[in-house]
Amino acid sequence: MHLAHLRLRDFRNYARLNADFAPGFHLLLGDNAQGKTNILEAIYLMATLRSFRGVGSAQMIRHGQKGYFVGGKVVGQGEREIKMFWSARERNLTLDGRAVKKLGDFLGTLRTVVFCTEDLQLVKGTGRTRRRFLDLLLTQTQPGYLPLLQRYMQAVRSRNALLKQFAPDPRLLESFSEQLVKLGNELIRHRRELIPKLSPLARLAYRRISNDAEELRINYEPSVKTDFSVELAQVRDRERRFRATLIGPHRDDLQLSFNDKSAAQFGSEGQKRTLAIALKMAQAEYLTGIHGSAPVLLIDDVMGELDAKRRAGLLPLLERARETSGQVFMTCTEENWPRELGRELQRWEVKAGALHGAKS
Amino acid sequence: MLPDSITSLIAALAKLPGVGPRSAERIALHLVQTEAETVKHLANAIVHAREKIQFCTTCGALTEKSPCSICEDSRRDGSLVCIVERAVDILSIEKSGTFRGKFHVLGGKISPLDGVEPEDLRIAELEKRLTGEPIKEIIIALSTDVEGDATSHYLAKRLTRAGLKISRIAYGLPAGSGLEFADELTLSRALEGRREM
Numbered sequence: 001m002h003l004a005h006l007r008l009r010d011f012r013n014y015a016r017l018n019a020d021f022a023p024g025f026h027l028l029l030g031d032n033a034q035g036k037t038n039i040l041e042a043i044y045l046m047a048t049l050r051s052f053r054g055v056g057s058a059q060m061i062r063h064g065q066k067g068y069f070v071g072g073k074v075v076g077q078g079e080r081e082i083k084m085f086w087s088a089r090e091r092n093l094t095l096d097g098r099a100v101k102k103l104g105d106f107l108g109t110l111r112t113v114v115f116c117t118e119d120l121q122l123v124k125g126t127g128r129t130r131r132r133f134l135d136l137l138l139t140q141t142q143p144g145y146l147p148l149l150q151r152y153m154q155a156v157r158s159r160n161a162l163l164k165q166f167a168p169d170p171r172l173l174e175s176f177s178e179q180l181v182k183l184g185n186e187l188i189r190h191r192r193e194l195i196p197k198l199s200p201l202a203r204l205a206y207r208r209i210s211n212d213a214e215e216l217r218i219n220y221e222p223s224v225k226t227d228f229s230v231e232l233a234q235v236r237d238r239e240r241r242f243r244a245t246l247i248g249p250h251r252d253d254l255q256l257s258f259n260d261k262s263a264a265q266f267g268s269e270g271q272k273r274t275l276a277i278a279l280k281m282a283q284a285e286y287l288t289g290i291h292g293s294a295p296v297l298l299i300d301d302v303m304g305e306l307d308a309k310r311r312a313g314l315l316p317l318l319e320r321a322r323e324t325s326g327q328v329f330m331t332c333t334e335e336n337w338p339r340e341l342g343r344e345l346q347r348w349e350v351k352a353g354a355l356h357g358a359k360s
Numbered sequence: 361m362l363p364d365s366i367t368s369l370i371a372a373l374a375k376l377p378g379v380g381p382r383s384a385e386r387i388a389l390h391l392v393q394t395e396a397e398t399v400k401h402l403a404n405a406i407v408h409a410r411e412k413i414q415f416c417t418t419c420g421a422l423t424e425k426s427p428c429s430i431c432e433d434s435r436r437d438g439s440l441v442c443i444v445e446r447a448v449d450i451l452s453i454e455k456s457g458t459f460r461g462k463f464h465v466l467g468g469k470i471s472p473l474d475g476v477e478p479e480d481l482r483i484a485e486l487e488k489r490l491t492g493e494p495i496k497e498i499i500i501a502l503s504t505d506v507e508g509d510a511t512s513h514y515l516a517k518r519l520t521r522a523g524l525k526i527s528r529i530a531y532g533l534p535a536g537s538g539l540e541f542a543d544e545l546t547l548s549r550a551l552e553g554r555r556e557m
Contacts, residue, residue, distance in 0.1 A: 171517050
């Protein structure tokens, strides 16, 4: 799968951009604040309808303009054309010229995995970051997962609203609990099945890019231990006090450890950074395994943070993308781009919201 | 700039369901250029319909006289009652032509997020009907989202009494369509609710 064409209008610092991309490796070079990451952001937006910088759409509009347009042509098993327009008053998303009615029909048109400095939060951050990582991966691979997750979150919100009342009707609470348990159990099953498949991929990736012999382990840490409805009944009094749903998949976590010691607590900065990259590599490998083609890799400035040994470990993944007619976009400043990547790459110069093909 | 009277007409039309600002403007401009007689006829029809139509005090359906023709119909099976969310849902079920019982309109579904509580729905009226009418079976036909499902569950619990059968309509595939058109959730629900042949 690759992105063959990208069109931007009033997106971030780009007034207009039209660019054609071949499969293979693309290096976006430029000084800081010229718009390198904005290109990755636009590509990621077409894949997930979100920014990986965690900002809303309003912030992606070029300064002083009403709305942005992002469009692209994706070549995979066929050719798909994505067009999205966003303004405060109007939003529009079409796939091959037809309005997208259900999110599930759209997601998966373009699959990406992004590597960025915020990935470190996968190790250091709260469980929410790791849940989002799991949810994104399951959404990209399990067709029914997204509607299930949306229904479950609706049940959590409804139930929380009930618990906020002065004296919730016990029969009513039970009715929403029943929904919570039924949908929650399905989510838990999906997540439980995913971890054993993801864990060896992450372990392999970690070993490939790290210097140390530490054994990486990933364990699923469900908030519900055995029986959701029994455990929910046990926390009833605490729920009345906290006025919120205290257990369930919305409180799940992933436990990351080296030699059975928590990575977040005992790992070094370098280990944590490597682990974050290993998780993303596992994500890319898993997607490739399921769909038979590699996702588009978006690498934002992370190479600069890695030493030569760790970079070398990442290279095989990038090389493979080229062999399987996948695609990689990587941003770098002129000083720190990894020259060991060789000559077979397309260099682009990014300067003040414009993109120019450069001779390699 | 448009005259004030047209602007206020557009604003009034835009409040109607399914009418956006564009359509509202088109309809308004059309109306003010139409013969006065035709427009008067339309206005009268609207006012007349609004004055005539009321909710049936028994089942909650839209009707000109209360109780409504369905509640009054002695050929219908009074022991069978179908619970629906909105009055218009009755029309959908009636069109199918297979249901010969009576109806009860709930007037919505329980939604803690929108502040809709059981007391806001016509559940007490239904309980009254259960004591006054010879009802033996209740079929719950609410929407299948989280709130609809929770409301169904709540109703089943609250209405339970000796000699009353409570069921809900099946989840399933749309008739006449292939499996490839069904979304995953519908399909898994349909598999769950499979029947022996």
